[in-house]
Structure formats: C-alpha cells, structure tokens
Amino acid sequence: MSTPKMVDVFTDAEIDTALATNPAGYAIAAMADEDPRILTMSADLGATLADFREKYPDRYLEFGIAETNSISVAAGLATCGYVPYIYSMSPFGVLKCAEQLRTDVAYTHLPVRLVGRLTGLAMGYFGTSHHAVEDIAVARAITGMTVVTPADSGAVLSLMRSTRDVAGPVYLRIAEGAEPVYETPPDIEFGRWPHLRDGNDVTLIAHGLGTGLAVRAAARLESQGIEADVYDAAYLKPFDEEAIVESLTRTGRVLTVEDHSEVGGLGALVAEVSGRRKLGADLSRLALPDVDLEVGVPAELYEYYGLTADNVVRRTLALIDGD
Amino acid sequence: MSVETRHHTLDRGRSAPPDELRRRADWIRLKTVELIDQAGLGHYSSTFSCAEIFATLYYHALRLRPGEPEWPDRDRFLLGKGHVATGLWPVLADLGYFPEEWLGRFGKVGSPLNDHPNMRLAPGIDFSSGALGHNMSVATGIALAGRMSGHDYRTFVVTGDGELQEGQVWEAVMAASHYRLGNLVAIVDANGFSGAGPTSDAMNIEPLGERFSAFGWHVEEIDGHDVETLCATFDALPDPGSAKPVCVIARTRKGKGVAMMEQAPQAWHLGLLEPDQRDAVLLEIKGRL
Numbered sequence: 001m002s003t004p005k006m007v008d009v010f011t012d013a014e015i016d017t018a019l020a021t022n023p024a025g026y027a028i029a030a031m032a033d034e035d036p037r038i039l040t041m042s043a044d045l046g047a048t049l050a051d052f053r054e055k056y057p058d059r060y061l062e063f064g065i066a067e068t069n070s071i072s073v074a075a076g077l078a079t080c081g082y083v084p085y086i087y088s089m090s091p092f093g094v095l096k097c098a099e100q101l102r103t104d105v106a107y108t109h110l111p112v113r114l115v116g117r118l119t120g121l122a123m124g125y126f127g128t129s130h131h132a133v134e135d136i137a138v139a140r141a142i143t144g145m146t147v148v149t150p151a152d153s154g155a156v157l158s159l160m161r162s163t164r165d166v167a168g169p170v171y172l173r174i175a176e177g178a179e180p181v182y183e184t185p186p187d188i189e190f191g192r193w194p195h196l197r198d199g200n201d202v203t204l205i206a207h208g209l210g211t212g213l214a215v216r217a218a219a220r221l222e223s224q225g226i227e228a229d230v231y232d233a234a235y236l237k238p239f240d241e242e243a244i245v246e247s248l249t250r251t252g253r254v255l256t257v258e259d260h261s262e263v264g265g266l267g268a269l270v271a272e273v274s275g276r277r278k279l280g281a282d283l284s285r286l287a288l289p290d291v292d293l294e295v296g297v298p299a300e301l302y303e304y305y306g307l308t309a310d311n312v313v314r315r316t317l318a319l320i321d322g323d
Numbered sequence: 324m325s326v327e328t329r330h331h332t333l334d335r336g337r338s339a340p341p342d343e344l345r346r347r348a349d350w351i352r353l354k355t356v357e358l359i360d361q362a363g364l365g366h367y368s369s370t371f372s373c374a375e376i377f378a379t380l381y382y383h384a385l386r387l388r389p390g391e392p393e394w395p396d397r398d399r400f401l402l403g404k405g406h407v408a409t410g411l412w413p414v415l416a417d418l419g420y421f422p423e424e425w426l427g428r429f430g431k432v433g434s435p436l437n438d439h440p441n442m443r444l445a446p447g448i449d450f451s452s453g454a455l456g457h458n459m460s461v462a463t464g465i466a467l468a469g470r471m472s473g474h475d476y477r478t479f480v481v482t483g484d485g486e487l488q489e490g491q492v493w494e495a496v497m498a499a500s501h502y503r504l505g506n507l508v509a510i511v512d513a514n515g516f517s518g519a520g521p522t523s524d525a526m527n528i529e530p531l532g533e534r535f536s537a538f539g540w541h542v543e544e545i546d547g548h549d550v551e552t553l554c555a556t557f558d559a560l561p562d563p564g565s566a567k568p569v570c571v572i573a574r575t576r577k578g579k580g581v582a583m584m585e586q587a588p589q590a591w592h593l594g595l596l597e598p599d600q601r602d603a604v605l606l607e608i609k610g611r612l
Contacts, residue, residue: 058471061467063494063498064497064498066494066497066498068460068491068494069460069463069491069494069495069498071460072457072458072460072461072464072491072495073460073461073463073464073467073495073498074464075450075460075461075464076450076460076461076462076463076464076465076466076467076468077464077465077467077468078464079442079449079450079461079464079465079468080395080464080465080468080469080472081468081472082468082471099454100457100491103451103453103454103457104450104451104454104457104460104461107441107443107451108442108443108450108451109443
C-alpha cells in the first residue's frame with residue numbers, strides 16, 4: 001500500500017486535475033459569464049483564479065496577504081453595486097476575519113461572498129494553523145450569514161448559482177478532493193437539502209466531503225439489509241429543518257458526518273432540532289473531537305479520525321444496535 | 324426645506340464664509356452636549372476636536388444631494404472614528420437627510436441614531452462604523468468602485484490618530500496607493516489622544532506625515548481648527564483621477580472649544596456633564612455663536 005501524500009491544489013497544471021482540485025476557480029468563471037456585477041478578489045490565492053483572470057482581467061483584484069483588509073474592501077465595493085467573491089484559505093478568511101465579516105458585511109446586509117478553500121483538514125500536515133475546523137460554528141453564529149457546503153466539485157457551481165441573488169453575505173465552504181456525489185451538478189433550492197437516498201431504518205446527514213462517505217456507506221449498508229435515508233446538508237444556514245423532522249420522525253435515529261469540530265457543526269444543529277421539535281431520535285455524530293488535533297497528510301488524518309465510509313458503516317450499525 | 328430644494332445638488336467648494344463655518348462648528352459642539360445629555364453618556368472631547376472638519380466638509384467641500392442619499396455621484400463620507408457620530412447627526416438633520424425630530428429619540432430603543440453610525444438605519448451614512456480600523460479599507464473599496472465604474476466622486480474617511488494603531492489601517496493604506504486611488508482622501512483627526520491617554524504614549528504613531536508619504540500618499544499637514552486652511556486644502560485637492568491618495572493630517576486639540584475639556588481632554592473622552600457643568604459649557608459655547 002502506497003503512503004498517502006499531499007495533493008498540490010495550488011497549481012492548475014492539467015485541466016482534469018484542476019477541475020477536481022479547484023472547482024471554485026472554474027465555477028466562478030462560469031458565473032461571471034452570466035453576471036457582470038461579479039468581481040473576484042484574492043488574498044494571495046491568485047492561482048485559484050487563473051481561468052477567471054484570463055477571461056476578465058479587469059474584474060480581478062489582488063490584495064496580497066491581507067485577509068482582513070480584503071473583506072472590508074469588498075464591503076465597500078458591494079455598497080457600489082458589485083458582488084465580490086473573495087477567495088481565501090478558510091482558517092484565515094473566516095477565523096481571522098470573523099469581526100470584519102460580522103461588522104462590515106453581515107450587519108450591513110451586503111452581498112459579499114467568501115469562498116473558503118482548503119477547509120477542514122485539507123491542509124493536513126501543514127499544521128493546525130492551517131486547519132479550518134471551527135469555521136462553520138463561527139460563520140453560523142453571525143446574523144444574516146448564509147453558509148453552504150458543496151458535497152463535490154459539481155455542487156460548487158450549483159451552490160454558487162443557488163446563492164447568487166442572496167442579498168446578504170454567503171460563506172461557501174469548499175472541500176477540495178471530495179469524492180464525486182452527483183453525476184451532473186444538481187439544482188439545489190435555497191435552504192433545502194438534496195435527498196440522496198430513501199430509507200426507513202436510519203438517517204445519515206452529512207456535508208462537504210462527509211456526503212460522499214455517507215452515500216458510499218449507505219450502499220454498503222443496503223447489502224446488509226439496512227435502508228438509510230441520506231441527505232446532503234448543503235445549506236447549514238439557513239438549513240432544512242423540515243427534512244430533519246420528516247426523516248427523523250420516520251427512522252428514529254440519525255448519524256451526522258462532517259470534517260468539522262463537534263462544537264457548533266452539523267451534529268450540534270441536528271441535535272438542537274431533535275430536542276426542540278421533541279423528535280426523540282437516537283443521535284450519533286461523526287465529527288472532529290474538541291481536542292488538540294493531530295497533523296499529517298489528509299488521507300491519514302481522515303483515517304485517524306474515522307472520516308471514512310467504513311467507519312460510517314460501523315457507526316451506523318452501532319447506532320442501530322443501541323450502542 | 325422644501326422637497327424641491329432637498330433634491331438639489333450641493334456642489335463642491337460652495338460658498339461658506341469662514342465666520343459661518345466657525346459658528347457651525349460651535350453649533351455642532353452645542354448640539355453634541357445636548358444630545359449626550361439626553362442619552363446619558365457620550366464622547367465629548369473627541370467630537371469637539373473634529374467639529375471644524377465636519378463643518379467644512381458638509382457645508383463647503385462635499386458634493387451631496389440630501390434628498391437622494393443613494394445618489395451614485397455623491398461624494399462619500401465615512402467616519403472611521405464612529406464614536407463621534409453624535410456630532411454628525413445634527414448636521415445630517417440640518418441638511419435634510421432626516422427630520423429634526425429624530426434627534427429627540429437619539430440613543431433610545433428603535434432610534435436610527437446612536438452613538439456609532441449604522442448605514443442600515445440612518446440616511447446619509449455611507450458606511451457603518453464602530454470597530455476602529457475598518458473604514459480605511461471600506462473607503463478603499465468604495466474609491467476602487469468609483470474608478471472601475473467611471474464615476475468621479477471622492478471618498479473621504481475621517482480617522483482618529485489612535486485608530487491608526489490598528490494594523491488593518493495600514494493594509495488599506497498600502498492597497499490604496501497600490502491601486503493609485505487619487506479619489507480617496509483620508510483626514511486624520513490628530514488630537515493626540517486615544518481612549519486611555521496620549522496616543523503615542525500607548526503606541527507611537529509618529530511621524531504620521533512621513534509614514535503616509537512612505538506608503539505612497541500625498542500628505543498635507545494642517546491646523547484642523549482653522550476653517551480657512553481646511554477650505555483651501557479641500558479646494559486644492561488633486562483631481563479624483565490622479566494617482567496618489569491624499570492624507571490630510573489635521574492637527575487638532577481634544578476637547579477644543581470648551582476650556583475645562585481642553586485642560587483635561589482625557590477626562591472627557593467618555594462621560595456625562597453634571598447639570599451645572601452642562602449649563603456652564605452651553606453658556607461658554609453660546610457666547611461665541
């Protein structure tokens with residue numbers, strides 16, 4: 001078995017590789033064709049936007065290694081009718097700039113989009129400074145912020161289209177390297193969760209790269225006679241509360257899957273709804289523990305923290321067994 | 324003010340005799356004392372240091388259309404040191420952005436007018452502020468938008484000197500010269516004090532002129548209480564199409580115009596005048612009107 005290695009997601013060497021590793025760069029070029037208000041901005045992530053820059057050099061703005069300034073400049077541009085998409089690495093774009101996002105972009109109701117690349121553990125062995133595992137909790141806590149998480153490369157464009165006309169700010173949490181879930185980019189209705197599979201035995205809800213794990217786990221569970229109801233939690237704010245209520249009422253048990261801290265992520269959201277709506281469902285969550293995280297290449301880390309389809313199967317069986 | 328008048332454009336460099344601007348600055352101080360008295364706590368001395376700057380900008384320099392606050396060609400004004408918005412509310416009411424009666428609910432629940440300005444609530448506010456260090460960046464974005472869309476408006480941003488300790492300001496100062504934004508004008512209300520004491524005792528920010536110059540800005544250093552110099556400086560601003568952003572370092576006195584505050588500026592950064600003090604201060608200011 002070969003040793004897992006880091007994938008270079010910064011260089012668009014070949015278009016096939018780039019589509020898989022840099023879906024956000026290609027999606028925005030397609031979006032800009034349709035909407036002249038769209039600008040892109042980068043805090044030293046220009047390589048992501050090579051295609052856009054070539055097509056629209058006058059609509060690309062570079063701001064160097066200065067994330068906080070980028071967010072506030074985007075707010076100024078948005079007051080003048082532009083719709084800026086800021087490309088940033090999520091640990092810096094969201095966590096460093098939480099206050100700029102809140103004060104300059106959200107409280108002001110401005111259509112600024114933060115495209116967070118390299119989320120969760122995607123930066124792997126670069127170190128915990130480069131992990132973004134609290135970003136959903138922070139972004140969801142900000143009033144007026146829309147938070148979306150594409151399950152695969154195709155869903156990036158789907159969610160960009162789905163959120164294009166949102167009046168306030170949007171955080172798109174891109175999971176590079178997520179396994180394909182959709183054959184073609186799905187139409188995703190604002191605030192709704194795509195229903196990926198019907199089942200009455202257990203509910204699996206996942207976002208980002210967790211969605212592919214849930215889908216593959218559900219296929220394996222079927223061979224053991226277990227029918228899983230699977231949702232892609234593409235919208236984390238607003239989220240699809242009625243999907244949770246309908247599914248948990250039917251199955252009585254749910255496993256959530258995500259590459260985010262167990263604090264303030266999808267698992268917490270589903271638990272809150274289950275309690276508030278008195279669904280009485282058995283809950284289990286697969287998330288990153290609230291401890292100092294290990295550092296290593298992503299594939300190793302996913303294995304270490306159980307973010308694998310095999311582990312989703314194991315955890316689902318344990319949930320059904322009442323463990 | 325009739326509706327017809329309100330929709331007229333107030334042009335740049337419009338006639339405003341120096342005496343009138345001086346009186347207007349003192350009127351701003353007077354109204355500030357009244358509004359803070361009504362709310363129960365406020366920023367006196369740092370509002371007083373920029374009263375002449377407010378007066379000169381709004382009654383002489385800015386191109387505005389108060390009846391049409393979102394007019395795309397208006398000059399933009401951003402108040403980086405948002406804690407002095409109390410001095411701005413009477414001006415905006417006087418120019419017709421909103422009814423004078425709004426001042427009567429200043430600071431109350433549901434009022435659009437508070438200690439710091441909120442662009443979602445108050446007409447005439449081009450951007451919210453309160454968190455120091457943000458508005459230089461926002462102004463850079465607005466100036467950049469002007470360039471990209473071919474408008475000739477100017478973007479003015481007033482910062483405090485203490486605010487310049489925030490690192491984000493210098494990210495924006497760097498970006499504004501990188502993008503050659505000659506349509507951006509920063510006015511530093513350099514009153515020498517931040518919340519806890521003399522600005523450069525807390526963290527040295529001087530020499531400000533050399534620092535802005537080193538970042539590629541055109542710098543003017545002036546007496547920020549001299550309305551004739553303020554007018555002349557704004558009248559002589561480089562064309563908005565020019566390549567260097569402009570920094571006007573306005574040397575001011577914290578608490579200017581009220582003797583007890585000039586002598587103890589720190590004590591009056593945030594506070595409330597007792598009734599007898601308030602009456603004496605109002606009398607002192609009215610003596611000049």
